[in-house]
Amino acid sequence: MICIDTEKRSFTIHTNTTTYQMGLARNNILVHRYYGARVDDADFGYLVLPLVLGFSGIPGDLFPDQRYSEDALPLEYSTFGLGDYRESCLDCEYENGSRGASLRYVSHTVRTGLTVPTGLPGVYADADTGETLEILLRDSTTGLEVVLEYGVVEKYDTIVRSARICNRTGEKVILHRALSCCLDFSVPDDRDTVIFYGKHTQERTMQRTPLSHGKFRIDSTRGASSHQYNPFWMVCDRNADETHGSCWGLSFVYSGNFVAQAELDQLSQTRLVMGIHPQGFRWTLEDGEEFQTPQVILTHSAAGFDALSNNLHHLIREHLMRGPWRFRRPPVLVNNWEATYFNFDEEKLFAIAQQARDIGIEMLVMDDGWFGIRNNDWTGLGDWFVNETKLKGGLKPLVERIAGLGLKFGIWFEPEMISEDSDLFRAHPDWALTIPGRVPVRSRKQLVLDMSRADVRDYLFDAMAKILHSADISYVKWDMNRHLSDVWSAMLPSDRQGEVYHRYVLGVYDLLERVLTEFPDLLLEGCSGGGGRFDAGMLYYSPQIWCSDNTDAVSRLSIQLGTSFGYPIKSMGSHVSVCPNHGTGRTTPLKTRGDVAMMGTFGYELDLCKLSEDEKTEMRRQIEQYKQFSDLICTGDFHRLALPFGDGRCAAWMFVSPDKREALLTCVWLHVECDLHQLVLKLRGLDPDKQYYIDLKKYSLSGRTLMTAGLPIRSFKAEYPSLVYHLKAADTI
Numbered sequence: 001m002i003c004i005d006t007e008k009r010s011f012t013i014h015t016n017t018t019t020y021q022m023g024l025a026r027n028n029i030l031v032h033r034y035y036g037a038r039v040d041d042a043d044f045g046y047l048v049l050p051l052v053l054g055f056s057g058i059p060g061d062l063f064p065d066q067r068y069s070e071d072a073l074p075l076e077y078s079t080f081g082l083g084d085y086r087e088s089c090l091d092c093e094y095e096n097g098s099r100g101a102s103l104r105y106v107s108h109t110v111r112t113g114l115t116v117p118t119g120l121p122g123v124y125a126d127a128d129t130g131e132t133l134e135i136l137l138r139d140s141t142t143g144l145e146v147v148l149e150y151g152v153v154e155k156y157d158t159i160v161r162s163a164r165i166c167n168r169t170g171e172k173v174i175l176h177r178a179l180s181c182c183l184d185f186s187v188p189d190d191r192d193t194v195i196f197y198g199k200h201t202q203e204r205t206m207q208r209t210p211l212s213h214g215k216f217r218i219d220s221t222r223g224a225s226s227h228q229y230n231p232f233w234m235v236c237d238r239n240a241d242e243t244h245g246s247c248w249g250l251s252f253v254y255s256g257n258f259v260a261q262a263e264l265d266q267l268s269q270t271r272l273v274m275g276i277h278p279q280g281f282r283w284t285l286e287d288g289e290e291f292q293t294p295q296v297i298l299t300h301s302a303a304g305f306d307a308l309s310n311n312l313h314h315l316i317r318e319h320l321m322r323g324p325w326r327f328r329r330p331p332v333l334v335n336n337w338e339a340t341y342f343n344f345d346e347e348k349l350f351a352i353a354q355q356a357r358d359i360g361i362e363m364l365v366m367d368d369g370w371f372g373i374r375n376n377d378w379t380g381l382g383d384w385f386v387n388e389t390k391l392k393g394g395l396k397p398l399v400e401r402i403a404g405l406g407l408k409f410g411i412w413f414e415p416e417m418i419s420e421d422s423d424l425f426r427a428h429p430d431w432a433l434t435i436p437g438r439v440p441v442r443s444r445k446q447l448v449l450d451m452s453r454a455d456v457r458d459y460l461f462d463a464m465a466k467i468l469h470s471a472d473i474s475y476v477k478w479d480m481n482r483h484l485s486d487v488w489s490a491m492l493p494s495d496r497q498g499e500v501y502h503r504y505v506l507g508v509y510d511l512l513e514r515v516l517t518e519f520p521d522l523l524l525e526g527c528s529g530g531g532g533r534f535d536a537g538m539l540y541y542s543p544q545i546w547c548s549d550n551t552d553a554v555s556r557l558s559i560q561l562g563t564s565f566g567y568p569i570k571s572m573g574s575h576v577s578v579c580p581n582h583g584t585g586r587t588t589p590l591k592t593r594g595d596v597a598m599m600g601t602f603g604y605e606l607d608l609c610k611l612s613e614d615e616k617t618e619m620r621r622q623i624e625q626y627k628q629f630s631d632l633i634c635t636g637d638f639h640r641l642a643l644p645f646g647d648g649r650c651a652a653w654m655f656v657s658p659d660k661r662e663a664l665l666t667c668v669w670l671h672v673e674c675d676l677h678q679l680v681l682k683l684r685g686l687d688p689d690k691q692y693y694i695d696l697k698k699y700s701l702s703g704r705t706l707m708t709a710g711l712p713i714r715s716f717k718a719e720y721p722s723l724v725y726h727l728k729a730a731d732t733i
C-alpha cells in the first residue's frame with residue numbers, strides 16, 4: 001500500500017509486515033526516514049534530524065540556512081560532487097566538464113501493477129498484486145532528471161527499486177556511475193553484513209561480518225555476476241538469526257558487473273548502495289535519452305532470515321520467473337557430462353538412455369562436445385552445427401530413437417563463446433572481444449563473443465533456432481565458461497567503449513528473449529562453470545541454474561543451503577554423480593547423494609551403464625521419492641534447521657506444504673564418531689494445532705511440540721548418513 005501525505009510531505013509504503021518511509025526535507029530534498037517492521041500510523045519525520053557537522057557543506061539552494069547538509073542527511077538517491085562525500089549512486093559529467101546533480105523532488109505518480117523495464121529482466125505484478133510509485137527528481141541548474149521507481153509486492157514484503165536517468169539538459173551527459181539503489185539507515189545500530197562468496201566449484205559460502213567504520217564492498221568486474229560474490233546480500237541486526245531479529249535483503253536483478261557496498265559514515269549511519277559497477281562504465285546520454293538501471297529487490301523481515309528467504313522464494317517463483325516451467329516439476333534428467341566428457345557418440349548416448357528408461361529417468365541431456373570439431377576444450381565453440389562423425393546420421397534420428405524409449409531430449413550450448421580454432425573465428429575474428437594490437441587473455445582456451453553486436457546475436461539466434469527446430473528438443477543448458485576481459489568492441493567509437501560491459505549483458509538478455517519467444521515451451525537451465533551466473537536476472541529467463549560444477553554431496557550442502565538464502569529451491573540445478581567424486585575424491589552413500597539432490601531440480605550425472613543392480617534399485621526408489629515429493633519441494637516453504645558451516649555436526653532442512661499438512665525433513669550427518677549421537681531439531685513452519693505422523697519414528701506429535709521441544713535425530717555408524725522424515729497431518733493420513 002502506497003500512502004502519500006501531502007501535509008507531512010511523506011511517502012509511505014506498507015507491505016504485509018514492513019514499512020518504508022521517505023519524506024521531503026527543506027527545499028524538497030528527498031530523504032529516507034525508515035525501513036523496518038510495519039508501523040501503521042507511521043510518521044518518522046522525527047528520526048531525521050537536521051544536522052551540520054564541521055567540514056560538511058550546505059547545498060547552494062539552502063544557503064545561508066545552516067541547518068541542512070547532504071553530507072549528513074539520509075538520502076534516497078545520492079549524487080557525487082555537490083557535498084555528499086559518502087558513496088554516490090550518480091556521477092554525471094556535462095559538456096563543460098563539470099560534474100554533479102542537486103536532485104530535488106518535483107512530482108510523483110502512483111500506478112497499479114509492476115512493469116518490467118524494456119530490455120532488462122524484472123519483477124512483474126498485475127493490478128491486484130502490485131503497485132508502483134514513481135518520484136521525479138530534478139537538478140534545477142542543468143535540467144537532468146532522475147525518476148526513482150518503487151514497485152511494491154505487498155504480499156511478499158518486497159519493494160523493487162530502480163532509477164531512470166533522463167537527459168533533459170539540452171546537451172550530452174556522460175554517466176560515470178548510475179547505481180540502482182541507495183538505502184540509508186539514519187539510526188545507528190550494531191549490524192552485520194551477510195554475503196555469499198566463493199569460487200568455481202565452491203559457490204555461495206555464507207560469511208557474516210560485523211559492520212564497522214569504513215566501506216565493506218562485494219562486487220564483480222568479471223562481466224558476469226560471478227562465482228566469487230553473489231549479487232544477493234543481507235544486512236542484519238547483530239542478534240538476528242533464522243527466526244529472530246531484523247534483516248534486510250538486496251538482490252540485484254542483473255547478470256553482469258555489480259557493486260554492493262555498506263558504509264558506516266562519520267555519524268555511524270549506514271548507507272547501502274547497489275548497482276552496476278562503475279569500474280569500466282561510461283555511458284553517453286544524448287539530449288532526450290534515458291538510462292534505465294536494473295532493479296534491486298529489497299525485502300525486510302523482523303523475524304530472521306527464514307521469513308526473508310521464503311518471501312524471496314515466492315516472489316522469484318511467482319513474479320520473476322516466467323513460462324510454463326516456473327511451477328511445473330522439471331523432468332528427472334540424466335546429463336552425460338560426468339559420464340563421458342567429450343568422449344561419446346550416438347550409440348553411447350543411446351545406451352545411457354536405455355538404462356535411464358529402465359530406472360525411470362525422463363530426459364537425456366547431451367552436454368558439451370556434439371557440435372563443430374570438439375573433442376576437447378581447445379576447439380569448436382561457435383560452430384553450432386552437428387558433428388556427424390560423433391553423431392552419425394545427425395541429431396534428428398538420435399532424438400527420435402531416444403523419444404522411442406519415452407525420454408525427452410535436452411542439449412548444451414555455450415552461445416557467448418568462440419574458439420580461435422573454429423570456422424566462426426576464421427570467418428569473423430572481429431566478433432571476439434579483443435583489443436587491437438594486444439594479445440588477448442584466454443580462459444578455458446576460449447574467447448568471448450561481442451554480444452553487444454546485433455550481427456553476432458543474429459548469427460547465434462539463427463544457428464540455435466536451426467538446431468532447435470531440427471529435432472524435438474525440450475531443454476537447453478545455456479553455459480558461459482569464462483569471464484570477460486579485453487573488453488573492446490569493433491562496433492563502437494572510442495568514447496563509447498565504456499558501454500560494452502553493459503551492452504554485453506543487454507545483448508545476452510536480447511538473445512535469451514528471442515530464443516524463448518521462438519520456443520516458448522523450452523526449459524532453459526542457466527550455467528556458468530556451475531553457478532557463476534546465479535542471479536535474479538538470469539532466473540527471469542531460465543527457471544533453473546546449474547548450482548555448481550562441484551557435484552560432491554557434502555560440498556553441495558553448503559553450496560545449496562547458501563544459495564537458498566536468496567533463491568528458491570526449484571531454481572537450483574542439482575544432480576547425483578558418481579563416487580569417488582570427480583572433483584573432490586570423496587565417497588558418500590548413494591542415498592545421501594539422492595537426498596541432497598532432492599534439495600533442487602534432481603537429476604543424475606554419471607554413466608548409467610556402469611551401475612550395479614543394487615544401485616539401480618536405489619535410484620528407482622529415489623526417483624519415485626522425488627516424484628512423490630516434488631510438489632512439496634517446488635512450492636513448499638523451505639526452512640534451514642542446521643547449517644553445515646564451521647563445526648556444524650549435521651545439515652538439516654525441511655519443506656512444508658502451503659496448507660501445512662505435509663512436511664519433509666532431511667538431515668545429513670557430517671561427522672562420524674564412535675558413540676551414537678543425538679541431536680534435537682526444532683522444526684519450523686508447521687501448524688501448531690495439527691498432529692503430525694512421522695513415518696520413520698512411527699509416532700505422532702503436534703506441530704507445537706515439534707516446533708517447541710523438537711524431534712530427536714540419531715546418527716548411526718556410517719559415513720555421511722542421511723535421514724528423510726515424512727510428516728503428515730493426522731487428517732491427511
Ligand code: GLA
Nearest residue numbers: 337367368527528529530549
Ligand atoms: C561447464 C558446466 C559443466 C559442463 C561443462 C562442459 O563447466 O558447468 O556442467 O557443461 O561446462 O564443458
